[in-house]
Amino acid sequence: MTAGPRDTPSSPRVRSNLQLRVISAIVLGALAIAATWAGGFWFQLFCALIGALVFYEWAAMTRAICDRRAQVLAAIALAVALLALVIETPYLSFIVAGAVAVMLVATLFDREAWIVAGGIYALVAALPLALLRGHEFAGLAAVLVLYALVWGTDTFAYFVGRSLGGPKLAPAISPGKTWSGSVGGAVGGTLAALFVGYLCGVAIDVRLVLVLLIVSVISQMGDLFESWVKRRRGVKDSSHLIPGHGGVMDRVDGLIVAALAFWLIGGLVGEFDAPARWLFPV
Template sequence: MAASAANAPAAPPRHFRGLLSRVVSAAILAPLCLAAIWFGFPWVDLMAAIAAPIMLGEWIRLTPGRPVARGLAILYGLAAIVALLWLRHQPDLGRETVLWIVACVWATDIGAYFVGSLAGGARLAPAISPGKTWSGLVGGICLSAVASAACGLAFDQGDTVTLALAGAGVAIVAQAGDLLESMAKRRAGLKDSGHVIPGHGGLLDRIDGLIAALVVVGLARLIAGGAWPWA
């Protein structure tokens, strides 16, 4: 018995046990989302029409008994949908802008997950999301900056340094959006926002950072005008 136990394969680290489900869900959903963004109308509009009621329903689920919080959550979700469609349908670099946002948010999630898991360290917001660390935040910021600069090179647009800084900013916004949803779940006493992704939680659990990034980038482009962040 002792020999068998000694020869048994070691269990994967706790931080990586959910990696397989993350990879599977991303492998299924990511190509569909990217295709909708790439081809634009009507596919991105159809994607938004499908996602909107699911997302808003999950926000309602996360804000029981607090009408002000519920109203703000609904407005926040609707603002993200409007920003997605408005940015994508811009005649000047609309597709590139939305793909840039998605790339930065995904890079943030990947960088935060792996750097935080490997480096550990001080907790970022232990009362809200105990698993997040400052090292993970730094990893997410760095990888998002690299992804942002890479998008500029791929699209032959923008200044590399400026885009790297913008990517770092998007990473901070995305992490704030993640913490906002985590705080709502904690206050509602729920582990997941929903069950739309089998075995992997709700839609908000996957796009909480993207929602925040869409809203902030949409506002920035509306205020700055032109083709921000490319100009």
């Protein structure tokens, strides 16, 4: 809600909303870190839950223009893939490929392919993050550094953008974002990630700094993509599941693409079974 004459930054309504956002952020951050620390089944379940909620919100936003048969097919395919992730079946790659194939079949009913895109987006929300964590300490360090990078990028982009202002980054998609905020977010997020990496015993070098800067920019692109989807569907928030924040997609848009980037970089240069070993040697 845009602050009006009575909704100044110091007004009770704005302070109350800010307090609600802070409390929600602390609770969600604590849950994410606890699941990440636990690893194994609990983290796989955490990632599957993110994927399921992302699909739920996407489907809700696009329900009016999607064929019911396409929605059912995509939902079943996604559910099977997420279940395979949680139970850690050795056939996960084949099951995911099959799920994507079923989703593509759904385009026979949904010519605009919105629900199919949502199903694939939900898979991307769950799989790379879970595979990046794995069962090694390097995976734990990788995900903790990823959190620091994405959360730091969001936080610094917000405060630097509000403080410095300047030219808009993408006014047609997200009018509030500025180039100063984007640069400040990338620098601040990278520094936050390096600090967490240092605490985890990660070897800090130029290669890692470059990777973090690139992924910080990619995370901001993920934020813009989700803003574009919401603008196309004419909604402000993806849902109202999180008090003071909106929906799950609103909170994990940058994390989704950042985790994908970490997994791809680590896999292509190192190995896809353990991408964190190359990215975060500890």
